[in-house]
Amino acid sequence: MSTPTGFMDYKRELPADRSPLERINDWNEFHKHLSTEQLRTQGARCMDCGTPYCHTGMEMTGGTSGCPVNNLIPEWNNLIYRGLWREALDRLHKTNNFPEFTGRVCPAPCEGSCTVGLIGDPVTIKTIEQSIIDKGFEEGWVVPQPPLVRTGKRVAVVGSGPAGMACAAQLNKAGHTVTVFERADRIGGLLTYGIPTVKLEKDVVQRRVDLLEAEGIEFKTNTEIGKDIAADQLVSDFDAVVLCGGSTRAREVEIEGRDLKGIHLAMDYLNGTIKSYLDSNLEDGNYISAKDKNVIVIGGGDTGTDCVGTALRHGCKTVTQFGTHAKAPLERDHINNPWPQFPNVYTLDYAQEEARALFGEDPRQFSVLTKKFVGDENGNVKELHTVQIERTVDPETGRRIYTEIPGTEQVWPADIVMIAVGFEGPERTLIDQLGLEQDRRSNVKAKYGDYRTSIDKVFAAGDMRRGQSLVVWAINEGREAAREVDRYLMGSTMLP
Template sequence: MGKTTGFLEFERREGESEKPLDRLKHWNEFNSLLSKGEQENQGARCMDCGVPFCQSGIMINGMASGCPINNLIPEWNDLIYRGKWKLALSRLLKTNNFPEFTGRVCPAPCESACTVGINAPSVTIKENEKSIIDRGFEEGLIKANPPTNRTGKKVAVIGSGPSGLAAADSLNKNGHLVTVFERDDRIGGLLMYGIPNMKLDKRVIDRRVNLLKEEGIEFAINTNVGKNYPVRKVLTDYDAVVLATGSSKPRDLKEEGREIKGIYYAVDFLKANTKSLLDSNFQDKKYIDVKDKKVIIIGGGDTGTDCVATSLRHGATSIMQLEIMDEMPNERALNNPWPQWARISKTDYGQKEFIELNGEDPRKYCKSVKKFIGDSEGNLKAVVTVNMEWRSDDTGRFTCTEVEGSEKTVEADIVLLAMGFIGTEDYIKDAFEVHLDNRGNIIGEYGDFRTNREKIFTAGDARRGQSLVVWAINEGRAVADVVNNYLEENKEVPNK
């Protein structure tokens, strides 16, 4: 806990954000930290609540309540309140391999479960976390710490997203020789190419990867196991394999006219944008240019928000974001009590920027697209939208149907499909000969993580489906423990 009466004495405060119209001029992060003294006051708001649901990491009604990696939140809140930042850092790193990632992109289920949040704004847990780790780097407290002893056992981690990196880091700390295989030209998976730079500066990822390299982890980029690198060689050369390839098959919208030019998956749009930014500051022109274009984004989640913010920075003429779901309430509904994840309306950075620029929200709720219309040359020129209605049946299950007569034709030059992901790509399943469940995810029970193939394990979105970065880290750490036990049990068994 923090100060006994801190939650009564101090109001919630967060670091300042650069004004929307100013930050639209660049691609850098735009949130700053509070002063050390003010951050200590925020730590003081952590109350002696008895049962800290913030660190519980349990599932209630299919939603995470509290931190999935069980961060020791009351402990480090108390430590920063007392000015013991170095000790707070050690407690933070006890449970989280990469707080600099989660402190930027995690939606903070911990704050939804904060006891203070029942009657007042919750503790700034996410920002406290970011402050601890960023100050740790700034003050030189975080240094490479390679293992002193090596087991001689070799582990291949396929995929360098948060789950793969967490698994590699944990296995390396146990003394195993770890190689991370990444099909792209940079390490980080969707952290690198699925999240815009202004939300997660790529230097933050590179800084951590360089530390992992210093600690002995090897990285093989541009290496797509199952395509340009044989699975047979991986199975021969390594004692264990972790498939952390993510849920990278984007959900499609197969309506009439889908073949028309100008319709892209959001992940391809965001990846091309970040790669061009990092490679040449956009001078190579190898990105999907939406300048002076009418953009429609289908999907209302974080990826849709990132598409709004990216399109704004490139100078799109108009942006409309379609959300098939109804708008969330401003406050918790009666059937969504604390400490559940709060299903309330959220206006994220991209929408805030659009509102500041245009005076209205880009989101249109309960809408979808039922037809794409092209010109004589096969280029997109319009979409037909339709209103959607949600109704519950006798069992209480909600279904969505089109509202008859609600069709509307809207001009569009570019459509971005930001509707999430639906499982592991087929070539991974075929190359490794692993079984998938009915959602397209690699089968490997949580806590065991073994696939149907000997010495092949799976974790993260590849196993559980599209999820949060913090869940990916959870599974990366957990699969590392299982693989470590497996290697201990098979100490004398040579590679086959």
């Protein structure tokens, strides 16, 4: 605890953002920063709550409550209040390999389960976390720390996203020789290709990659396991293999007219823009452009939101985002969504805020089901037909039931459509080559906390094992999988 009454004496304060109409003209991160004194005051709001649910990392009713990597949040809040920034950084790195990532892109379930939130606004945990690691880099405190002794064991990590990088970092600390294989031309997985630069600038990712390389990890890009290197050959060449390939099979929609030109999967749209931006500042034209077009985004999640933000920066004519879910309430429903669950309340994410500033309203349309796509004489999409729905859940099967509301049919002009309705699991090449068992959702079957697959020497972690999830869960699983690999190789482990 910093001060006994800090949570009553001080109000929650967040750093200001650059104005929406300014930031849609570039691809840079848009958050500003709090001063050192402001951060100290925010740290003072952390109370002596007895049981700090902020770092519990539990899954409740399909959502996350608390921090999945079990960050020691009250401890580093107190250290910031006392001005002990170096000590706060050490505390933060004990549980989180990459706070510069989570401090930028995590939805902060820790804040949703902050005890102060029971009676007011929660502590600004995410802002403080990012500030600690950013200051650590600015002051030169974050330096390579290669292991003093090598074990002689060699481990292959397939996939360089947050799970793969976290797993590699921990295994390297244990003294194993680690090689990370990535099929793309840059390291980072969805951190690089998937999350727009406006939320996570790629030099932040590369800075950490450079650090891991200096610590002894080898990264191999443009190398697809199962294609460039046979999967069984990889297992033969290494003492252990950890699969961290993510959940990258995009879920499709079975809608009349889906084969029309101008209808794209969201990740093709986002990844193309990111790569073109990194390669040539978009000058090569190797991306799907929404400039001067009526844009429809099908999907109400984070990926859909990123499509909206990207379309705005392309210079779209209009943008509309469809979601089958109902509009969330303005305040937490304390009966069906009680603390410490993540609060399901109406908010504007960065892209919706930008669209409202530009076009005058929230771009989202709630409880909307797309019935069909209609094209012009050249086979290009020109409009969408929708209907309003009521969404319920079958109490026996848990499946969603959509009931159409008569008289709510509508036609929307569309020059380009992005489909962002989630992912169906990992790609099958590796799974089929190794003959791995899968769970009912087609993910690689491996028990949480153990991570061993049905094949000896082969482990799985992150979205490839658990399905589409948060970056912070990927880091959690990468760290834990490293612990179990170390135990497998050495008979015991000192990794957390």
